[in-house]
Amino acid sequence: xxxxxxxxxxxxxxxxxxxxxxxxxxxxxxxxxxxxxxxxxxxxxxxxxxxxxxxxxxxxxxxxxxxxxxxxxxxxxxxxxxxxxxxxxxxxxxxxxxxxxxxxxxxxxxxxxxxxxxxxxxxxxxxxxxxxxxxxxxxxxxxxxxxxxxxxxxxxxxxxxxxxxxxxxxxxxxxxxxxxxxxxxxxxxxxxxxxxxxxxxxxxxxxxxxxxxxxxxxxxxxxxxxxxxxxxxxxxxxxxxxxxxxxxxxxxxxxxxxxxxxxxxxxxxxxxxxxxxxxxxxxxx
Amino acid sequence: xxxxxxxxxxxxxxxxxxxxxxxxxxxxxxxxxxxxxxxxxxxxxxxxxxxxxxxxxxxxxxxxxxxxxxxxxxxxxxxxxxxxxxxxxxxxxxxxxxxxxxxxxxxxxxxxxxxxxxxxxxxxxxxxxxxxxxxxxxxxxxxxxxxxxxxxxxxxxxxxxxxxxxxxxxxxxxxxxxxxxxxxxxxxxxxxxxxxxxxxxxxxxxxxxxxxxxxxxxxxxxxxxxxxxxxxxxxxxxxxxxxxxxxxxxxxxxxxxxxxxxxxxxxxxxxxxxxxxxxxxxxxx
Numbered sequence: 001x002x003x004x005x006x007x008x009x010x011x012x013x014x015x016x017x018x019x020x021x022x023x024x025x026x027x028x029x030x031x032x033x034x035x036x037x038x039x040x041x042x043x044x045x046x047x048x049x050x051x052x053x054x055x056x057x058x059x060x061x062x063x064x065x066x067x068x069x070x071x072x073x074x075x076x077x078x079x080x081x082x083x084x085x086x087x088x089x090x091x092x093x094x095x096x097x098x099x100x101x102x103x104x105x106x107x108x109x110x111x112x113x114x115x116x117x118x119x120x121x122x123x124x125x126x127x128x129x130x131x132x133x134x135x136x137x138x139x140x141x142x143x144x145x146x147x148x149x150x151x152x153x154x155x156x157x158x159x160x161x162x163x164x165x166x167x168x169x170x171x172x173x174x175x176x177x178x179x180x181x182x183x184x185x186x187x188x189x190x191x192x193x194x195x196x197x198x199x200x201x202x203x204x205x206x207x208x209x210x211x212x213x214x215x216x217x218x219x220x221x222x223x224x225x226x227x228x229x230x231x232x233x234x235x236x237x238x239x240x241x242x243x244x245x246x247x248x249x250x251x252x253x254x255x256x257x258x259x260x261x262x263x264x265x266x267x268x269x270x271x272x273x274x275x276x277x278x279x280x281x282x283x284x285x
Numbered sequence: 286x287x288x289x290x291x292x293x294x295x296x297x298x299x300x301x302x303x304x305x306x307x308x309x310x311x312x313x314x315x316x317x318x319x320x321x322x323x324x325x326x327x328x329x330x331x332x333x334x335x336x337x338x339x340x341x342x343x344x345x346x347x348x349x350x351x352x353x354x355x356x357x358x359x360x361x362x363x364x365x366x367x368x369x370x371x372x373x374x375x376x377x378x379x380x381x382x383x384x385x386x387x388x389x390x391x392x393x394x395x396x397x398x399x400x401x402x403x404x405x406x407x408x409x410x411x412x413x414x415x416x417x418x419x420x421x422x423x424x425x426x427x428x429x430x431x432x433x434x435x436x437x438x439x440x441x442x443x444x445x446x447x448x449x450x451x452x453x454x455x456x457x458x459x460x461x462x463x464x465x466x467x468x469x470x471x472x473x474x475x476x477x478x479x480x481x482x483x484x485x486x487x488x489x490x491x492x493x494x495x496x497x498x499x500x501x502x503x504x505x506x507x508x509x510x511x512x513x514x515x516x517x518x519x520x521x522x523x524x525x526x527x528x529x530x531x532x533x534x535x536x537x538x539x540x541x542x543x544x545x546x547x548x549x550x551x552x553x554x555x556x557x558x559x560x561x562x563x564x565x566x567x568x569x570x
């Protein structure tokens with residue numbers, strides 16, 4: 001049987017009791033380690049579980065799924081996923097492959113950033129569709145996310161922006177030469193995201209948002225050292241939030257007074273916050 | 286200190302290891318028991334924790350929050366919430382009250398229906414805002430949810446509909462006479478929700494959706510006996526999904542082929558599913 005077990009958001013103790021029981025009795029345990037990361041390393045998980053954990057990189061999951069699933073008709077195989085198992089499409093693929101092989105699947109849900117972002121004080125009901133932000137390069141600055149943001153903004157809803165992570169990426173040169181040398185991991189920061197959003201607006205000029213638009217930066221959601229900051233996109237484009245993972249929420253105009261009070265508490269600057277707020281936000285708009 | 290601890294979606298083993306540790310060492314443990322329910326009863330939780338659990342009904346939380354928080358500056362108080370602690374506004378109020386009293390708060394996140402609904406095979410990225418459906422009465426059929434659904438439908442997004450539960454409700458007569466007699470709990474079914482949606486459309490006549498619109502019914506998400514059914518709203522209006530809790534997802538037209546393949550597997554009737562699908566769905570529309 002294949003068990004997709006969610007790990008939650010922060011550390012090794014965020015696994016559920018049910019998830020931990022399954023991990024302890026399984027034949028093999030894989031850790032999905034490229035669409036998100038836990039805030040502790042693999043060794044800490046292994047010590048906590050009292051057993052080895054196999055790191056599954058993109059290559060293994062996308063081309064070696066049959067190795068992961070080998071023997072799954074007889075033994076229990078665990079695939080650990082940071083957050084909730086259904087957060088990323090990849091795992092749907094693994095489930096479909098298991099189904100083809102006649103292997104049963106169970107899922108152990110856990111906290112996901114999609115609901116964990118409620119820690120900001122923003123109501124989950126007031127969020128539109130979630131978007132992803134990738135690292136821009138000199139020549140590649142994809143802005144399809146901007147169209148999704150516009151749809152949310154026009155309705156007055158908040159937008160959760162999930163930030164890119166680059167793990168086990170090869171440089172073009174190393175890839176061309178077939179060298180299995182990997183670049184250091186990179187995790188997008190709130191500041192980088194805010195700056196890229198302003199870059200897109202600069203280019204598209206549709207006035208969907210601007211330097212004075214309000215947003216919330218969230219770092220290490222669910223961890224003891226979680227950090228929240230609210231402010232204008234311009235302010236957030238230089239904010240320092242510390243270690244990964246980061247997320248950003250662009251505020252919708254249909255913000256409730258209770259939400260405003262909550263996020264104002266952790267504003268970079270309450271004066272600029274208030275000045276921006278009165279210009280474009282509030283449930284009555 | 287006040288600890289808001291998420292219980293997840295199904296049974297007593299869905300608590301996280303961190304959450305369980307906090308419950309075991311706390312001075313008092315409350316269970317929020319009116320915005321959602323766990324699929325096991327309080328006694329099972331008490332046996333699992335090896336300690337008493339105090340049921341907190343709406344009255345206690347809304348008017349007796351200072352009793353809940355009493356001594357919170359010195360001892361650990363746990364407030365257990367089904368799903369994730371930030372799923373409902375009520376708990377934000379409790380946090381704000383704790384803040385006023387100078388009591389620190391921690392949150393232990395867990396799975397929420399907002400992310401757990403990914404078990405349907407529908408991508409969380411493709412959901413718009415979430416709406417709530419309350420029990421209609423002869424004279425009260427609130428349809429503000431319909432406006433939210435329209436906004437999602439116009440963009441092509443799925444809509445998660447959370448279904449009403451009535452726990453410890455008094456009849457008007459008993460309330461007027463001051464009798465503390467409560468009606469039996471009621472949990473809205475997928476069938477009731479689908480029927481009410483069609484009733485609203487019938488009344489509003491805006492053609493936002495209709496009897497042939499596709500939807501997914503989900504019962505007991507995250508539990509071993511989870512059940513998923515896809516079909517037209519008309520089909521779902523008579524479907525039998527068993528014990529609570531139920532949720533419904535109204536399909537958006539921007540459905541991806543992979544999503545279609547996944548939900549088609551559990552269609553009430555694959556023929557009517559296909560017939561409805563070709564008329565109005567698909568990412569290319």
